[in-house]
Amino acid sequence: MFGQLKASLGIGAAKVDTVLDSMSYMQGDTLNGTVHIQGGDVDQQVDAINLKLCTEVKVEGEEGTSYQNFTLGTLQAVQPFTIHAGENKQVPFQFKLDPETPITSLNTVNNQCHVWLETSLDIDFAIDPKDRDFFEINPLPVVANLISSIENSGFAMVKADVEKGYLNGGNFSSKSGCYQEIEFRNSGMINKKEIELSFILEMNTVHCLAEVDRSLSFRGDQYISFSLDRNASHSDILSAVNQILSV
Known part of the structure; x- marks a missing residue:
């Protein structure tokens, strides 16, 4: 006892x-x-x-x-x-x-x-x-390659955290109740920009929501969303990166 x-x-x-x-x-x-x-x-x-x-x-x-x-x-x-x-x-x-x-x-x-x-x-x-x-x-290879392409375009990863809540990318949304944000910044003075990326894996598709903030822009934060196949080609990844950088 x-x-x-x-x-x-x-x-x-x-x-x-x-x-x-x-x-x-x-x-x-x-x-x-x-x-x-x-x-x-x-x-x-x-x-x-x-x-x-x-x-x-x-x-x-x-x-x-x-x-x-x-x-x-x-x-x-x-x-x-x-x-x-x-x-x-x-x-x-x-x-x-x-x-x-x-x-x-x-x-x-x-x-x-x-x-x-x-x-x-x-x-x-x-x-x-x-x-x-x-x-x-x-990261999955497609995500790692996309991150590398962003960094090769003059951006440095400065922060990563997990937020409580749900992410809505238009034709996709998160389900777990939390989502990750990975933040990048460039060092430009005239074209200074911040990019936040969030990824959602759904079967063999990787969805991405990008939030872009230009420090000298009056338009406020801009959002772009896209989806890539898990085995996306390098050209498909570069095309997605170009979409983000063109915002």
Whole structure:
């Protein structure tokens, strides 16, 4: 009885550790990994292994800007079971990434984009053991090539973050409840310009919404949206970049 009481307070309780097969993925990939559960000093009933795909989003409000954790997807790995004292249990899993999972491997000092997998054991009347594993999301080749083309046109990536809300590109829209913005600036004095890009993956199509701000323009922010095949040619990518730069 005393052992159960200590376990409910997290003393001598079961521990959880999730190990991913890889620490680097692309949007739309499937995570593969194993949840390792180490039994504590007493037997404990585990009602579920809960996995959450998370990111951090920026929230604009009347009192200013704040940041909060945001869940992009969930997975319940197993049915209820008992983890016996001292037992080591391994549970393999697969977790399909949300297609709107933000890119994290971006070449900018002000990169506020993070993605992680949070694992918890659902144990009644106890502090749920938890584990958090950060991993990298790389851009799809078509996105990486488009970003490189923007940078080769004289723009530097200066910031990337994830906003809470929905994105509307005219013939496409986001669904997850958050969207990523990747910001670029050029160094021109006369033709100074800022570009913000947001990408949405839908099956084999990559949608893009570009917001363009010219510092000396009286037209305000201008928007352009387009879609590219996941295997778009270099000429198609350059054509899309030219659309953005011509705004």
